[in-house]
Amino acid sequence: MSDATRSHKAKKxxxxxPKKLSRQIVGSLVGCVHCGMCTQxxxxxxxxxxxxxxxPAHKADQLRKIFKRHIDWTGRVFPWWVSAxxxxxxxxxxxxxxxxxxxxxxxxxxxxxxxxxxxxxxxxRTLRGLLVHVGVMPEGxxxxxxxxxxxxxxxxxxxxxxxxxxxxxxxxxxxxxxxxGARIPIDVKNAAVVYSxxxxxxxxxxxxxxxxxxxxxxxxxxxxxxxECWDMTNFGLFSGDDDLGGAAGRRLFEKVMELKGRKLxxxxxxxxxxxxxxxxxxxxxxxxxxxxxxxxxxxxRYIKEGRIKVDKAKNKESYTFHDSCNNARSCGxxxxxxxxxxxxxxxxxxxxxxRAENYCCTGGGGAMSMxxxxxxxxxxxxxxxxxxxxxxxxxxxxxxxxxxxxxxxxIKHYKLDMKVTQLVNLVAEALVIPAKVAAPAAGKVxxxxxxxxxxxxxxxxxxxxxxxxxxxxxxxxxxxxDPNEVLKAARKEKPDLITLDISMPGKDGGExxxxxxxxxxxxAIKVCVITGRPELRKLIYDRTVRPPEGYLDxxxxxxxxxxxxRKILELAHEDVPVES
Amino acid sequence: xxxxxxKDTTLRLVRGDIAAMEVxxxxxxxxxxxxxxxxxxTAITQRGGPAVKKELEKLGPVxxxxxxxxxxxxxxxxxxxxxxGPRFQEEDEERKLREVMRxxxxxxxxxxxxxxxxxxxxTGFYGITLDLxxxxxxxxxxxxxxxxxxxxxxxxxxxxxxxxxxxxxxxKSL
Ligand code: SF4
Ligand code: SF4
Numbered sequence: 001m002s003d004a005t006r007s008h009k010a011k012k013x014x015x016x017x018p019k020k021l022s023r024q025i026v027g028s029l030v031g032c033v034h035c036g037m038c039t040q041x042x043x044x045x046x047x048x049x050x051x052x053x054x055x056p057a058h059k060a061d062q063l064r065k066i067f068k069r070h071i072d073w074t075g076r077v078f079p080w081w082v083s084a085x086x087x088x089x090x091x092x093x094x095x096x097x098x099x100x101x102x103x104x105x106x107x108x109x110x111x112x113x114x115x116x117x118x119x120x121x122x123x124x125r126t127l128r129g130l131l132v133h134v135g136v137m138p139e140g141x142x143x144x145x146x147x148x149x150x151x152x153x154x155x156x157x158x159x160x161x162x163x164x165x166x167x168x169x170x171x172x173x174x175x176x177x178x179x180x181g182a183r184i185p186i187d188v189k190n191a192a193v194v195y196s197x198x199x200x201x202x203x204x205x206x207x208x209x210x211x212x213x214x215x216x217x218x219x220x221x222x223x224x225x226x227x228e229c230w231d232m233t234n235f236g237l238f239s240g241d242d243d244l245g246g247a248a249g250r251r252l253f254e255k256v257m258e259l260k261g262r263k264l265x266x267x268x269x270x271x272x273x274x275x276x277x278x279x280x281x282x283x284x285x286x287x288x289x290x291x292x293x294x295x296x297x298x299x300x301r302y303i304k305e306g307r308i309k310v311d312k313a314k315n316k317e318s319y320t321f322h323d324s325c326n327n328a329r330s331c332g333x334x335x336x337x338x339x340x341x342x343x344x345x346x347x348x349x350x351x352x353x354x355r356a357e358n359y360c361c362t363g364g365g366g367a368m369s370m371x372x373x374x375x376x377x378x379x380x381x382x383x384x385x386x387x388x389x390x391x392x393x394x395x396x397x398x399x400x401x402x403x404x405x406x407x408x409x410x411i412k413h414y415k416l417d418m419k420v421t422q423l424v425n426l427v428a429e430a431l432v433i434p435a436k437v438a439a440p441a442a443g444k445v446x447x448x449x450x451x452x453x454x455x456x457x458x459x460x461x462x463x464x465x466x467x468x469x470x471x472x473x474x475x476x477x478x479x480x481x482d483p484n485e486v487l488k489a490a491r492k493e494k495p496d497l498i499t500l501d502i503s504m505p506g507k508d509g510g511e512x513x514x515x516x517x518x519x520x521x522x523x524a525i526k527v528c529v530i531t532g533r534p535e536l537r538k539l540i541y542d543r544t545v546r547p548p549e550g551y552l553d554x555x556x557x558x559x560x561x562x563x564x565x566r567k568i569l570e571l572a573h574e575d576v577p578v579e580s
Numbered sequence: 581x582x583x584x585x586x587k588d589t590t591l592r593l594v595r596g597d598i599a600a601m602e603v604x605x606x607x608x609x610x611x612x613x614x615x616x617x618x619x620x621x622t623a624i625t626q627r628g629g630p631a632v633k634k635e636l637e638k639l640g641p642v643x644x645x646x647x648x649x650x651x652x653x654x655x656x657x658x659x660x661x662x663x664x665g666p667r668f669q670e671e672d673e674e675r676k677l678r679e680v681m682r683x684x685x686x687x688x689x690x691x692x693x694x695x696x697x698x699x700x701x702x703t704g705f706y707g708i709t710l711d712l713x714x715x716x717x718x719x720x721x722x723x724x725x726x727x728x729x730x731x732x733x734x735x736x737x738x739x740x741x742x743x744x745x746x747x748x749x750x751x752k753s754l
Contacts, residue, residue: 012669133707135668142705143618149704150619152739158626159597229740247704251740523630543618546625 001088009134010087014070016133020126021071028123029067031116032057038110038120043359044103047382054380056110059099060120063127093136100127101138102373106238107325107360129240137239140369140541144235148248153231155199155540165202166225168567169210173217177433182217184209187259188224193298194261195225196232196252196276198269198401204551205401206567211428212267215299218431219307223265229255232266233401234275237326238366242283249280253288264292268422270324270400271364274331294333296399299427300340310430315345317419319426320393322351322407323358324400332356337399340423344430349393359384361398363406371538378413378534381406385414395419397426408553409534446474447562447571454478454495456486456512457530458504466499466530469558470565483507487515490522497569499561500548502531510539517545526568530556582751586725590733591754593747598699598737599623602656605649606697606737607684609706610662614640614648619705624660628653632660644670645679647687657697661687667706674712677702681720689730697735700743710743714750722754 006014021029034057039045044054052058061083068075068084075084087093108121131137132145147156163186170183185191193216201208216223229251236245256264266273273294281287302308321341327333334355342348351358362381367373388396388411396407396418407420453475457463460481467477480489483504490498498516502509509529516522528550529536540547550568552560582593598606599620608620614636616625624632631653639648639662647663663684666676681701688696701717702708721734738744 008671009669133669135707146617146619146705147622150699150739151622156618156622158623159600161626244704247740247742250742254741520630 006088028118041110041113044380047380056120105365108329125240138370153199185224187227191224193223197267200401211424219302226255233272237275246284250284268399270326274326309432314430317395318347318393319345319395320351320391322398344426361403361406369541381410412532449474452476452495454498456480457501497526589725592735594735603695603697604693605659607661628655647683665702677716685724695733710746
């Protein structure tokens with residue numbers, strides 16, 4: 001290969017290289033003495049001890065060789081001596097993609113264990129940025145990045161859907177608390193707190209929004225959520241695209257400034273917190289006078305200041321805490337979440353190792369959006385599964401939405417009997433709220449009255465349970481146990497919603513979803529996927545067809561099922577008692 | 581809002597959501613296979629309904645530098661011009677960007693479009709720099725609007741201050 005035959009993409013990659021090398025990255029590329037001390041830090045390596053290509057130093061060498069060949073004097077003078085190597089073809093760029101995106105979650109655990117201060121995770125992020133610059137990236141990374149660039153959030157949530165969800169959560173909340181004033185304020189000027197969230201909360205976990213709203217309400221906080229520019233996550237951290245990172249941060253900061261908000265509170269999300277609090281202003285090349293705080297600290301403050309009262313006995317399980325890599329290793333947010341957890345739950349069991357030494361949930365660095373690497377991700381989670389199991393806890397608490405997904409997938413894969421939750425859920429659960437005036441005993445207007453819901457599940461018990469539960473709340477239910485019959489039945493019955501199991505013999509629920517979406521008679525039908533399997537991520541991130549309107553992890557309880565079904569069907573109220 | 585009059589047409593710089601505008605047509609920066617994908621493609625799919633995608637299935641793939649027109653389903657605008665521009669540092673970026681601007685304007689004129697909206701073409705995800713984008717867009721728009729045209733209002737719709745500020749500066753020297 002020669003310079004003359006180098007592909008256009010490889011040329012552009014190399015042209016960009018010197019512009020992306022900060023002093024810290026150069027230090028990491030020249031500093032490695034190949035001592036191997038980082039090898040046992042990496043969860044990929046620990047779960048694949050037979051494969052040296054997962055070793056941090058080996059992965060770093062792939063970028064290091066190019067750096068030596070084109071930047072460092074040693075490689076330009078003695079390329080053979082320092083293993084300098086250039087990049088010539090698109091297929092070599094694809095190989096680099098496999099390492100940068102598929103063999104590292106940028107968790108920074110190896111960084112902490114390197115005596116030479118080599119920060120491979122940052123070098124790997126640089127490599128990702130170089131590849132993204134020339135359009136070489138996993139499909140999921142492209143989908144999410146484009147959504148964040150153009151729609152303004154990572155999951156492509158449109159403004160009308162976001163506002164509708166907030167209003168729906170407000171109706172739920174005021175109904176639950178018996179206070180018409182218990183609502184989510186939107187775009188209030190001069191609020192003490194502007195609350196920003198992860199789009200996953202709007203799309204798949206609205207309860208975390210209503211739980212936060214309940215806490216702000218109980219604390220009598222003067223707070224609001226922005227109508228636009230509300231996403232505090234930042235895919236630029238994962239894709240290595242500093243321009244996206246700067247743009248996403250700038251939008252959020254400028255919105256807070258426009259609202260004259262006194263403090264930006266960032267909901268529980270590791271990469272969102274790190275990006276917004278620590279990195280975005282650097283990427284944007286500008287500083288913004290915005291005071292910021294993690295919601296973990298806000299909740300802790302409310303309890304310490306006596307603004308909310310909690311009864312820890314309400315959280316009855318045994319809990320362990322998973323430190324998100326970004327919170328713990330990059331932001332030092334390790335003690336506050338533990339203090340808060342101990343205030344709202346009586347049975348806390350420490351995980352080992354923990355804090356900055358904790359293992360990655362294996363879903364970090366955007367890994368949840370890259371479905372092509374799912375088998376590798378789950379295999380690398382073996383060490384994490386063992387660590388979780390050793391705690392003996394029934395619930396793992398984490399302050400990161402990404403970790404919730406990563407942990408949920410591995411818990412299912414390794415068949416651990418554990419649930420995942422966040423501090424906001426535990427604090428809301430523990431809140432001591434004056435009892436509501438009891439509603440008069442009477443008949444009920446059922447929440448799902450007039451709706452037709454098709455329940456698809458091959459397990460007879462699940463089919464009966466879901467059908468009976470939805471019917472109890474007024475829905476007409478159509479149980480279907482054979483996945484091959486779904487399309488036909490859906491065309492005939494035209495249900496308002498289909499709850500769809502993913503793992504069924506004969507035909508996968510994902511295939512059923514594609515069939516439904518591709519048929520003009522059924523494409524508009526709303527679908528809630530119910531699954532115990534990580535293949536779901538492919539449906540959410542790859543978007544070969546419109547993603548499901550909702551998803552639920554098995555096991556599903558009554559409250560979870562009803563909340564999600566009502567959200568998807570845009571029904572604001574629970575069963576309402578009426579005078580008989 | 582910044583605006584300039586070029587002969588009988590008003591050229592505006594607007595901050596907002598291009599996929600929610602009430603215009604005769606807006607330009608969507610498309611891929612050669614015409615798949616809507618994410619980003620503004622998400623908005624077209626969700627607000628427009630399935631009709632747009634169906635129409636596109638018969639039209640793609642198309643070469644970079646060209647444009648095709650579809651109806652807009654249930655969106656507020658009437659039509660969408662799917663303009664396939666250069667992506668991710670591909671060769672001859674500027675020439676292709678000029679071509680796709682011309683192809684979009686040609687399609688707009690053929691359809692008798694009076695109000696038309698453009699995004700900052702190819703910036704953001706596809707990596708065209710704001711500098712190149714504003715230079716090419718304003719050059720091509722001025723050249724086109726100085727000739728015979730049915731267009732009465734052309735908007736460049738930016739999403740944030742990062743896009744707005746460089747375009748505002750460029751409008752001053754129009
Ligand atoms: S610990 Fe540091 S110096 Fe040793 S191999 Fe790993 S990166 Fe290189
Ligand atoms: S950053 Fe994490 S995943 Fe990447 S090589 Fe280091 S330890 Fe492994």
